[in-house]
Amino acid sequence: MSTPSDTAGPNTTLPHWAARLLYRLAPAHNRDVVLGDFAEVFQYIAEDEGRTRALGWYIAQVIKSLPAFLSNGIYFGSVMIGNYLKTATRNLYKRKFYATLNIAGLAIGMAVCLLLFQYVAFETSYDAFHDNHDTLYRFTYTSLQSDGDESSEPYSWFGLKAPVLEAVPEVQAVVRTHPNYSPAIIARTDDTGARKAVREAGENLLYTDPEFLQTFSLAWLHGDETTALTEPGTMVLSASAAERYFDTTDVLGQTLDVRGQENVVYTIVGVFEDVPANSHFTFDFLMTLENVLQGSQYREASGWGWTNFVNYIQLRPDADPAAVEAKLREVLYTHKRESWEPRNIDVRVGLQPITDIHLRSDFDYDEHVGGGSARTVYFFALVALFVLIIAWVNYINLATARALERAREVGVRKVVGARKSQVIAQFLLESALTNALALVLALALTALALPYLNAVAGTDITLSTWREPRLWGALLAVFGAGTLLASLYPAFVLSAFQPVTVLKGTLGTAGTRNWLRQGLVVFQFAASIALLTGTYIVYQQVSYMRTADLGVDLDQVLIVERPGIIDDMEVFRENRSVFREQLLAQAAIKDVAISTTVPGGNFSFTSNVRREAADPSDTHPFQVSWVTPNFPDLYELELLAGRLLDEVQDDDSRGVLVNETLVRDVGFASVEAAVGATIMISNDNPVTVVGVLEDYNWMSVKEAPAPAGLAVTTGGRYFSIKIEGGEVRETVETVQGIYEALFPGNPFEYFFADRFFDEQYRADQRFGTLFGFFSALALVVACLGLIGLAAYATAQRTKEMGVRKVLGASAPSIARLLFAHFAKLVTVALVITAPLMYFAADQWLSGFATRINVQPWLFVVPGLLVLLVALLTVSYHTLRIATLNPVKALRYD
Numbered sequence: 001m002s003t004p005s006d007t008a009g010p011n012t013t014l015p016h017w018a019a020r021l022l023y024r025l026a027p028a029h030n031r032d033v034v035l036g037d038f039a040e041v042f043q044y045i046a047e048d049e050g051r052t053r054a055l056g057w058y059i060a061q062v063i064k065s066l067p068a069f070l071s072n073g074i075y076f077g078s079v080m081i082g083n084y085l086k087t088a089t090r091n092l093y094k095r096k097f098y099a100t101l102n103i104a105g106l107a108i109g110m111a112v113c114l115l116l117f118q119y120v121a122f123e124t125s126y127d128a129f130h131d132n133h134d135t136l137y138r139f140t141y142t143s144l145q146s147d148g149d150e151s152s153e154p155y156s157w158f159g160l161k162a163p164v165l166e167a168v169p170e171v172q173a174v175v176r177t178h179p180n181y182s183p184a185i186i187a188r189t190d191d192t193g194a195r196k197a198v199r200e201a202g203e204n205l206l207y208t209d210p211e212f213l214q215t216f217s218l219a220w221l222h223g224d225e226t227t228a229l230t231e232p233g234t235m236v237l238s239a240s241a242a243e244r245y246f247d248t249t250d251v252l253g254q255t256l257d258v259r260g261q262e263n264v265v266y267t268i269v270g271v272f273e274d275v276p277a278n279s280h281f282t283f284d285f286l287m288t289l290e291n292v293l294q295g296s297q298y299r300e301a302s303g304w305g306w307t308n309f310v311n312y313i314q315l316r317p318d319a320d321p322a323a324v325e326a327k328l329r330e331v332l333y334t335h336k337r338e339s340w341e342p343r344n345i346d347v348r349v350g351l352q353p354i355t356d357i358h359l360r361s362d363f364d365y366d367e368h369v370g371g372g373s374a375r376t377v378y379f380f381a382l383v384a385l386f387v388l389i390i391a392w393v394n395y396i397n398l399a400t401a402r403a404l405e406r407a408r409e410v411g412v413r414k415v416v417g418a419r420k421s422q423v424i425a426q427f428l429l430e431s432a433l434t435n436a437l438a439l440v441l442a443l444a445l446t447a448l449a450l451p452y453l454n455a456v457a458g459t460d461i462t463l464s465t466w467r468e469p470r471l472w473g474a475l476l477a478v479f480g481a482g483t484l485l486a487s488l489y490p491a492f493v494l495s496a497f498q499p500v501t502v503l504k505g506t507l508g509t510a511g512t513r514n515w516l517r518q519g520l521v522v523f524q525f526a527a528s529i530a531l532l533t534g535t536y537i538v539y540q541q542v543s544y545m546r547t548a549d550l551g552v553d554l555d556q557v558l559i560v561e562r563p564g565i566i567d568d569m570e571v572f573r574e575n576r577s578v579f580r581e582q583l584l585a586q587a588a589i590k591d592v593a594i595s596t597t598v599p600g601g602n603f604s605f606t607s608n609v610r611r612e613a614a615d616p617s618d619t620h621p622f623q624v625s626w627v628t629p630n631f632p633d634l635y636e637l638e639l640l641a642g643r644l645l646d647e648v649q650d651d652d653s654r655g656v657l658v659n660e661t662l663v664r665d666v667g668f669a670s671v672e673a674a675v676g677a678t679i680m681i682s683n684d685n686p687v688t689v690v691g692v693l694e695d696y697n698w699m700s701v702k703e704a705p706a707p708a709g710l711a712v713t714t715g716g717r718y719f720s721i722k723i724e725g726g727e728v729r730e731t732v733e734t735v736q737g738i739y740e741a742l743f744p745g746n747p748f749e750y751f752f753a754d755r756f757f758d759e760q761y762r763a764d765q766r767f768g769t770l771f772g773f774f775s776a777l778a779l780v781v782a783c784l785g786l787i788g789l790a791a792y793a794t795a796q797r798t799k800e801m802g803v804r805k806v807l808g809a810s811a812p813s814i815a816r817l818l819f820a821h822f823a824k825l826v827t828v829a830l831v832i833t834a835p836l837m838y839f840a841a842d843q844w845l846s847g848f849a850t851r852i853n854v855q856p857w858l859f860v861v862p863g864l865l866v867l868l869v870a871l872l873t874v875s876y877h878t879l880r881i882a883t884l885n886p887v888k889a890l891r892y893d
Contacts, residue, residue, distance in 0.1 A: 109391025159303020184260030185564025223270030394785030431487030551696030588726035642691030
């Protein structure tokens with residue numbers, strides 16, 4: 001509407017800003033009266049005493065009126081909000097059935113969203129707790145072979161540190177770390193002389209430079225972090241490790257005997273709080289690197305041979321990582337040119353931010369980092385959004401279904417004087433109340449489900465993650481978006497209806513609403529079918545990999561780890577032979593082999609290989625494990641040509657068994673042609689091929705067999721014990737008794753080969769389980785909405801069904817008619833989803849060397865399941881109306 005300032009004469013024009021302010025604050029019911037009276041007085045004063053006097057009076061009156069207008073506005077506004085709340089509460093109570101469906105669906109959708117938001121937040125927070133995380137990088141390099149092959153890894157040389165600090169001024173610090181590549185025995189002797197030995201996982205031990213404690217952020221409990229690890233034979237350990245060995249954290253000056261990379265008695269010089277779970281490396285023991293470098297393996301080395309070290313580089317804040325990478329490449333070529341040029345090797349250097357290590361480490365060798373997957377994290381974020389959208393669609397669907405009823409309510413409100421803005425406010429408040437109730441329930445469900453998520457996903461997420469502002473931001477975004485989206489239709493569409501039209505019971509948009517509602521139902525079930533189809537495909541692929549022919553027999557193979565505490569090597573070698581003989585004397589034990597590693601546990605040695613006569617640059621990756629000669633027989637590896645290893649023959653000290661892949665890669669014409677030939681390992685180590693084995697999967701069937709070989713040894717880390725019949729538990733107890741008698745003081749550690757191998761698929765199993773769980777919840781949410789739609793649809797067609805029954809229709813035919821409507825919607829959803837899921841499934845499966853074929857039944861089975869669930873969901877209301885007495889049906893209103 002216009003204000004008086006729009007029509008006043010040139011000498012009596014009202015002050016625009018004051019008139020607009022008065023217009024905004026004056027009560028709506030008498031706004032025109034107030035504005036008119038003020039304008040008349042202003043005009044009178046202006047004509048009688050002048051415009052300046054009139055302006056002063058008008059502005060003064062507006063200022064004087066502000067407190068009253070504001071207080072009235074607040075009062076009547078609170079009364080109106082209270083009325084809105086009362087009406088919204090009454091509507092929810094009156095329509096308890098629909099309110100319950102809406103709140104339950106929204107709560108589940110929000111809970112799924114919040115759970116997965118926490119998962120995403122946790123996975124993307126790795127290593128961000130370090131104070132220097134913005135300038136900390138892991139040194140990586142990619143070796144580019146002349147034939148186009150690339151090999152990327154984060155492991156490099158211990159000689160890197162000094163030249164980099166000297167040649168690259170942008171580098172502030174270089175910290176070298178050396179993982180303990182196998183489990184270690186840590187022993188403590190107490191004051192009484194009692195000795196306690198524990199086998200610690202290799203990733204629990206880390207050898208490093210003293211600068212580690214200043215570069216990475218550890219919460220210090222005891223000791224001086226500025227001087228710790230500066231002396232050989234010193235260590236710092238976590239609070240949980242101190243409690244585990246000493247029952248207290250005050251352990252400075254105590255000693256631990258570590259039988260790991262080197263056998264050293266370490267003095268404890270510091271204790272730190274446990275490393276947070278969101279760290280790409282977790283360790284309980286930090287030991288000085290000096291002890292490793294003084295060991296036999298590295299003592300005479302140049303520093304540029306062994307690549308067993310992980311180097312971390314801290315840049316200065318103003319440094320350009322790309323420029324630093326170029327300088328690092330020059331440092332490498334200064335020291336490695338002589339070795340690389342004859343083989344035409346080029347190198348690409350990388351600085352990987354430590355915050356990227358957990359999710360973006362797709363290197364060829366990175367087994368000491370518990371890696372995640374950025375693709376998986378983003379995928380689950382998408383799943384969370386899908387489930388939440390399905391819940392919002394439920395609300396919108398039920399709103400459109402009840403449009404006529406709510407339209408009449410709007411019509412009555414408008415007739416009695418309600419403005420459009422008030423109607424919109426009513427629906428928005430009702431939506432906010434529903435979403436608020438759902439949010440409270442969702443928070444409770446999230447707290448209850450969090451332990452399950454941790455168990456399945458292998459995470460350590462706690463409710464303390466809610467201290468992060470970004471999660472509160474996500475929470476407010478979910479609530480705000482839910483309130484607006486869920487109320488969008490009733491608030492902005494129904495409020496625009498003309499009272500006369502809706503009170504007559506006719507709505508011109510009924511057909512549009514029907515198509516909108518059906519389209520939303522199709523979307524819901526398309527999303528549900530897509531999620532269930534994905535779950536089914538993941539399950540089928542994992543099952544296929546677990547049952548695929550590995551070329552290795554893992555059944556009934558017991559693996560026992562060798563003793564870690566060896567005081568006399570000669571005695572140990574003798575007892576090792578006695579151990580094997582006593583095991584073979586047991587009726588339930590068929591064979592015993594020794595090896596440096598076992599299937600599923602990586603190879604012992606990685607290098608490159610070529611034929612003796614080939615060009616030095618024509619090399620190929622090669623992986624070796626050292627085994628006793630009976631190892632291939634125990635694991636039933638198939639010999640294709642030549643013979644097996646034999647420790648009594650002299651040539652086998654330089655002999656090797658290779659697989660078919662190596663024969664093909666290095667260019668032998670056949671497996672027979674490879675037998676007796678010489679191959680060069682690392683270009684300077686000639687060995688003879690004594691036999692060729694059929695390809696076998698040493699790691700998993702996710703990747704094709706790599707060029708590999710077996711070389712002879714008399715020792716190793718693992719005893720592989722083939723059990724034949726009998727009671728497995730009794731056999732394990734027998735083995736334990738023999739072990740403890742021959743190797744006293746060593747913990748008896750064992751596992752079964754098939755279970756150890758299955759750990760290769762743990763990440764895929766977790767992915768499938770999480771995928772399935774949240775897909776099932778999506779289907780539950782969709783079905784909650786379908787229950788409401790079915791109830792409303794059958795209620796709307798009650799009279800129609802009554803007429804049909806009077807005209808002779810049977811109850812089964814009426815039920816089929818109603819079922820067919822929902823079946824059609826699910827069928828349309830399946831037709832839409834199938835081609836999209838085919839493409840997505842084919843893309844995902846392309847990352848597996850051994851994979852299932854994408855068959856139609858992979859989509860039909862989930863589609864039929866969703867159809868069955870949908871029909872069961874609507875069956876109650878459908879059968880009720882189909883069996884209703886026609887007289888009651890015709891009376892229904």
